[in-house]
Amino acid sequence: GKSREAKERKAHFIASVPQHPHADDAMIPNLSALENHFGAAAAGSDDLGALFSADAADQLALEFPTCNDFDGFQKATKEMVNNKKGTTTLSFIFDKGVIVAADSRASMGGYISSQTVRKIIEINPYMLGTMAGGAADCQFWHRNLGVKCRLHELANKRRISIAGSSKTLANILYSYRGMGLSIGTMIAGFDETGPGLYYVDSEGARLKGSRFSVGSGSLYAYGILDEGYKFNMSVEEAAELARRAIYHATFRDGASGGCVSVYYVGPDGWKKLSGDDVGELHYHYYPVQAAPVEQEMAEAPSAST
Amino acid sequence: MTKDGVVLAVEKRVTSPLLEPSSVEKIMEIDEHVGCAMSGLIADARTLVEHARVETQNHRFSYGEPMTVESTTQAICDLALRFGEGDEESMSRPFGVSLLIAGHDENGPSLYYTDPSGTFWQCNAKAIGSGSEGADSSLQDQYNKELTIAEAETIALSILKQVMEEKVTPNNVDIAKVSPSYHLYTPAEVEAVIARL
Numbered sequence: 001g002k003s004r005e006a007k008e009r010k011a012h013f014i015a016s017v018p019q020h021p022h023a024d025d026a027m028i029p030n031l032s033a034l035e036n037h038f039g040a041a042a043a044g045s046d047d048l049g050a051l052f053s054a055d056a057a058d059q060l061a062l063e064f065p066t067c068n069d070f071d072g073f074q075k076a077t078k079e080m081v082n083n084k085k086g087t088t089t090l091s092f093i094f095d096k097g098v099i100v101a102a103d104s105r106a107s108m109g110g111y112i113s114s115q116t117v118r119k120i121i122e123i124n125p126y127m128l129g130t131m132a133g134g135a136a137d138c139q140f141w142h143r144n145l146g147v148k149c150r151l152h153e154l155a156n157k158r159r160i161s162i163a164g165s166s167k168t169l170a171n172i173l174y175s176y177r178g179m180g181l182s183i184g185t186m187i188a189g190f191d192e193t194g195p196g197l198y199y200v201d202s203e204g205a206r207l208k209g210s211r212f213s214v215g216s217g218s219l220y221a222y223g224i225l226d227e228g229y230k231f232n233m234s235v236e237e238a239a240e241l242a243r244r245a246i247y248h249a250t251f252r253d254g255a256s257g258g259c260v261s262v263y264y265v266g267p268d269g270w271k272k273l274s275g276d277d278v279g280e281l282h283y284h285y286y287p288v289q290a291a292p293v294e295q296e297m298a299e300a301p302s303a304s305t
Numbered sequence: 306m307t308k309d310g311v312v313l314a315v316e317k318r319v320t321s322p323l324l325e326p327s328s329v330e331k332i333m334e335i336d337e338h339v340g341c342a343m344s345g346l347i348a349d350a351r352t353l354v355e356h357a358r359v360e361t362q363n364h365r366f367s368y369g370e371p372m373t374v375e376s377t378t379q380a381i382c383d384l385a386l387r388f389g390e391g392d393e394e395s396m397s398r399p400f401g402v403s404l405l406i407a408g409h410d411e412n413g414p415s416l417y418y419t420d421p422s423g424t425f426w427q428c429n430a431k432a433i434g435s436g437s438e439g440a441d442s443s444l445q446d447q448y449n450k451e452l453t454i455a456e457a458e459t460i461a462l463s464i465l466k467q468v469m470e471e472k473v474t475p476n477n478v479d480i481a482k483v484s485p486s487y488h489l490y491t492p493a494e495v496e497a498v499i500a501r502l
């Protein structure tokens with residue numbers, strides 16, 4: 001009938017992106033984690049009681065374990081999946097715009113599942129997002145953010161600011177807090193106020209900054225990035241700094257590798273500057289020195305018959 | 306509609322000199338490759354356009370490609386048929402608006418005309434609104450398939466001039482084209498077309 005069809009239509013993508021039950025009450029803190037679900041389940045399930053004990057309808061023969069530490073239980077469940085954000089991504093603002101760089105390795109524990117992952121996601125022609133954590137989570141939510149940014153543009157006849165789009169993403173991720181999303185992303189772009197860079201993660205954090213590196217290799221990347229950073233640089237210098245920082249991270253961190261992609265975001269939008277294999281970069285930075293030969297084998301006289 | 310794209314032109318019907326002409330928006334962008342012109346209850350049209358915008362973005366999200374113009378039109382007409390969506394948001398009356406949906410997709414440029422019944426027709430040229438009968442017959446005389454965009458602009462504006470009571474100025478008409486992407490003319494560009502009349 002009409003209402004069923006209407007309900008089906010309500011599974012409109014935007015409406016059906018599963019909104020957390022409390023997402024509409026943005027200001028009210030999400031206290032669902034404090035509810036003792038096990039207690040409620042044990043008390044109210046009549047059919048389970050009937051299943052296990054024919055005579056006692058209100059007294060369960062089987063004791064459900066009540067959970068004293070629901071937060072801990074929830075954390076342990078999440079840990080089971082735990083994506084450790086094995087990657088290196090970095091981004092920084094300089095006088096000419098923003099540089100975004102990332103490696104391209106995906107690992108499943110000790111297994112390298114791919115060396116050609118695109119970790120820099122093009123949200124729209126003037127905004128980039130980086131991927132760290134769950135690949136599916138990052139890709140989906142960045143594309144979803146792209147849809148929301150475009151709708152904002154159409155409705156307001158101007159582009160959304162980087163602050164606005166990172167806030168949109170952060171609010172969405174906060175509403176899924178505790179449900180196991182694993183996203184550590186940087187939203188980088190250029191808007192009317194100039195270059196913008198925000199770090200947003202699945203815990204709900206949103207930080208504005210001018211230098212960020214995310215992932216297991218970020219420690220190594222920060223070492224190179226912080227040492228070589230200057231606000232006034234040419235695009236080429238900035239790209240080379242980013243490239244070196246990612247390369248050094250891939251050198252030391254097992255979960256990072258593949259190729260280094262470097263993007264530049266300027267007033268006209270983003271542009272991919274380079275994609276270099278880290279193996280080749282290694283020999284580019286540290287060419288093989290011909291070792292001095294101490295003893296050379298003399299040509300053996302050829303046997304002649 | 307021409308081989309290179311589609312031209313839309315509307316009379317803004319600025320009823321008072323105190324009214325801010327730029328706030329009268331009768332041509333709106335639905336997506337990069339689709340625009341629409343409206344006639345009737347403009348508020349109803351905004352609901353339809355908003356729905357179309359969401360549908361086209363969802364399509365891009367789900368399939369990674371722009372939605373065809375016919376599908377976009379179909380999505381709008383589905384909404385018009387049901388008088389809205391869902392139990393709470395549906396209206397108790399039809400949407401009182403006709404739309405001209407102009408777009409460009411893999412099948413080339415196309416133009417569709419929708420009415421409150423939820424029916425749509427594909428057209429090569431169409432006029433809607435209060436002066437539409439006279440305008441339609443003028444279109445029949447002047448339209449041919451070999452027009453260029455520039456010729457189409459001139460014809461559209463000259464027909465508008467015929468049916469409009471006031472003189473045509475950049476403040477009381479709007480022109481847009483989709484060739485192959487949507488572009489709303491600036492007042493300077495409208496002035497340039499007026500100069501050619």
